[in-house]
Amino acid sequence: MAKAKTKTPKPEELAKIDYSPPEKHWTEVPVEFRPGTYCYGARPKYLEEVDMPNPREWQPYEDDWKLPENWKEIVLEGMEDRLNKYRTFRLFMDICVRCGACADKCHFFIGSGDPKNMPVLRAELVRSVYRKYFTTGGKLFGKKAGARELTMDVFKEWWYYFYQCTECRRCSVFCPYGIDTAEITIMGRELTNLLGCNTDWIAGPVANCYHKGNHLGLEPHTIQSNIEMMCDDIEEITGIRIEPTFNRKGAEILFVTPSGDLFGVPGVYTCMGYLMLFHELGLDYTWSTYASEGGNFGFFTSNEMARRLHYKIYAEAKRLGVKWILGGECGHMWRLIHQYLDTWWGPADFLEVPKSPITGTVFENAKSTKMVHVVEFTADLIRHGKLKLDPSRNDHLRVTFHDSCNTSRGMGFFEEPRYVIKNVCNHFYEMPENTIREKTFCCGSGSGLNASENMEIRMRGGFPRANAVRHVNQKYGVNMLANVCAIDRAALTTLMQYWVPDVEVCGVHELVGNALVMTGETERTMDLRLEELPGKEEEEEDV
Amino acid sequence: MPFIEYGSTKVEVDDEGYLVNFDDWNEQVACALAEREGIEELTRDRLEILRFIREYYRKFNYFPILTGICHNVHQPGNCVAEQFVSPVVAWKLAGLPKPDSMIINILQGETPD
Numbered sequence: 001m002a003k004a005k006t007k008t009p010k011p012e013e014l015a016k017i018d019y020s021p022p023e024k025h026w027t028e029v030p031v032e033f034r035p036g037t038y039c040y041g042a043r044p045k046y047l048e049e050v051d052m053p054n055p056r057e058w059q060p061y062e063d064d065w066k067l068p069e070n071w072k073e074i075v076l077e078g079m080e081d082r083l084n085k086y087r088t089f090r091l092f093m094d095i096c097v098r099c100g101a102c103a104d105k106c107h108f109f110i111g112s113g114d115p116k117n118m119p120v121l122r123a124e125l126v127r128s129v130y131r132k133y134f135t136t137g138g139k140l141f142g143k144k145a146g147a148r149e150l151t152m153d154v155f156k157e158w159w160y161y162f163y164q165c166t167e168c169r170r171c172s173v174f175c176p177y178g179i180d181t182a183e184i185t186i187m188g189r190e191l192t193n194l195l196g197c198n199t200d201w202i203a204g205p206v207a208n209c210y211h212k213g214n215h216l217g218l219e220p221h222t223i224q225s226n227i228e229m230m231c232d233d234i235e236e237i238t239g240i241r242i243e244p245t246f247n248r249k250g251a252e253i254l255f256v257t258p259s260g261d262l263f264g265v266p267g268v269y270t271c272m273g274y275l276m277l278f279h280e281l282g283l284d285y286t287w288s289t290y291a292s293e294g295g296n297f298g299f300f301t302s303n304e305m306a307r308r309l310h311y312k313i314y315a316e317a318k319r320l321g322v323k324w325i326l327g328g329e330c331g332h333m334w335r336l337i338h339q340y341l342d343t344w345w346g347p348a349d350f351l352e353v354p355k356s357p358i359t360g361t362v363f364e365n366a367k368s369t370k371m372v373h374v375v376e377f378t379a380d381l382i383r384h385g386k387l388k389l390d391p392s393r394n395d396h397l398r399v400t401f402h403d404s405c406n407t408s409r410g411m412g413f414f415e416e417p418r419y420v421i422k423n424v425c426n427h428f429y430e431m432p433e434n435t436i437r438e439k440t441f442c443c444g445s446g447s448g449l450n451a452s453e454n455m456e457i458r459m460r461g462g463f464p465r466a467n468a469v470r471h472v473n474q475k476y477g478v479n480m481l482a483n484v485c486a487i488d489r490a491a492l493t494t495l496m497q498y499w500v501p502d503v504e505v506c507g508v509h510e511l512v513g514n515a516l517v518m519t520g521e522t523e524r525t526m527d528l529r530l531e532e533l534p535g536k537e538e539e540e541e542d543v
Numbered sequence: 544m545p546f547i548e549y550g551s552t553k554v555e556v557d558d559e560g561y562l563v564n565f566d567d568w569n570e571q572v573a574c575a576l577a578e579r580e581g582i583e584e585l586t587r588d589r590l591e592i593l594r595f596i597r598e599y600y601r602k603f604n605y606f607p608i609l610t611g612i613c614h615n616v617h618q619p620g621n622c623v624a625e626q627f628v629s630p631v632v633a634w635k636l637a638g639l640p641k642p643d644s645m646i647i648n649i650l651q652g653e654t655p656d
Binding site for chain 1: 644649
């Protein structure tokens with residue numbers, strides 16, 4: 001099957017964004033599957049792995065999506081179920097007054113100029129169908145009441161735009177009614193999944209996670225080997241051999257991080273930072289090769305799939321008999337743990353309320369979930385003066401911080417990462433106020449959009465974030481974009497290569513690892529990337 | 544199914560040039576694959592990297608982490624990029640089957656093209 005892949009336009013071309021609205025009414029503008037703006041369809045093997053409906057070979061650019069004959073009934077019944085089950089869904093369908101406050105807040109609209117990427121209009125794609133089948137006004141007055149039939153074209157349009165929204169929720173910050181458009185996207189994606197219409201990029205990690213415990217499909221001995229390889233590098237840098245434990249029963253803490261940190265660059269450098277920190281603390285912790293994924297691509301599929309994949313972390317905590325769980329630098333993991341776990345599975349009462357064995361701090365915020373984010377943990381250590389740090393080892397870096405949507409906007413997790421960075425780096429610069437904290441701009445590739453075939457839309461969606469980075473790059477010479485999310489580490493690397501090539505990307509704990517003065521270490525001449533530290537190069541004879 | 548030829552031997556590859564049978568690999572096959580990727584010479588350093596990748600893949604069913612490769616073949620920390628430009632090229636020349644797109648992206652932080 002010929003897959004349509006095109007070259008992504010050059011940045012200077014892409015930056016010429018056309019904001020002029022189409023001449024026709026939005027309902028009369030059919031969706032166009034333009035290469036570079038959508039992901040490939042999920043392969044059947046991935047759907048079969050997790051018993052999702054309608055596994056078959058299909059592609060979104062083909063006319064025939066190979067749907068069951070009664071596809072419309074399936075979608076409408078699914079919609080009714082969800083309207084009854086989720087009060088938010090019904091509420092958000094009903095209360096929008098179309099004031100337009102959200103319209104220019106979406107990074108995809110800013111980067112593409114496509115009006116259907118205005119959150120209000122993206123939601124209207126579903127609202128119009130909701131009115132037709134679930135409201136009296138819509139049933140009686142049809143088009144005049146803003147209602148429209150669910151047709152194949154409408155369904156395809158849903159698919160196109162719901163897999164273009166990153167569920168970042170920036171629009172909801174500006175909505176006077178507090179409508180969370182991500183919730184609408186989540187429902188929209190659930191409905192497409194009833195017909196087996198997921199993207200390959202999401203379905204693959206879901207199947208891997210179900211089968212092997214992590215999105216990348218790393219097997220237990222491979223996880224162990226990868227971490228040992230990182231320990232080799234740490235030994236080369238510090239002279240200290242770290243020997244972490246795996247699946248150790250009776251450890252006090254289970255540590256779980258997104259699998260991107262176990263394989264990808266720059267994630268592995270972040271992971272080296274964790275390893276060094278825990279070693280220096282003498283922390284009684286274990287890795288698990290079973291619960292080896294902090295992220296959850298089920299969340300980008302359906303709530304039920306997220307629920308299924310989610311619990312293995314807790315099942316493993318129970319099996320190993322740990323007291324509490326420490327989570328690596330991840331974005332959506334955090335939102336899932338703190339905002340969904342109790343509803344799905346009830347409080348994790350078989351664990352203890354997390355208490356730092358080093359500082360004695362009790363993490364009251366994790367009283368129910370028993371899971372602490374490693375940046376919270378480290379910020380607490382620094383606050384209590386438990387770490388010896390030499391921030392000058394990061395002097396070659398001028399750092400800014402990207403707030404990940406789920407940790408910042410979703411969780412109010414603003415100060416901890418900044419506090420840590422400011423203690424381990426001497427040069428920290430904020431991006432403009434309306435692009436950080438709760439108003440942070442998305443990386444443009446979250447919620448499972450981090451594929452390669454949709455590169456143009458990713459670069460468009462990431463444009464506002466990149467623009468803010470470019471601002472601090474030009475004003476302060478920023479050359480490092482720190483973050484606390486594995487998707488960010490992968491997605492922003494590409495985004496920077498495209499829009500701001502001078503800037504690299506790192507996790508916060510890479511910076512911690514650089515600055516951490518470890519007991520018995522040799523003099524550092526390299527950073528965690530094995531690059532020579534300025535002023536510590538191997539001495540060359542002056543001629 | 545397409546083939547690549549070296550000497551009088553033909554070896555099966557897929558549409559994108561990945562070796563179909565892992566065990567068909569030898570140095571000559573690697574040279575033929577390299578030629579297709581525009582890499583002129585398989586130096587000793589390059590071959591050492593490829594052999595390590597193969598050995599690792601056989602044991603761990605996965606591509607090794609990049610710094611781990613360089614550490615184990617005693618080459619500079621960015622050896623894969625230096626020798627092959629992209630880790631995905633090294634993957635292909637080592638005779639591994641085509642990876643899923645997620646692995647490709649993560650491996651090279653997919654550059655827009």
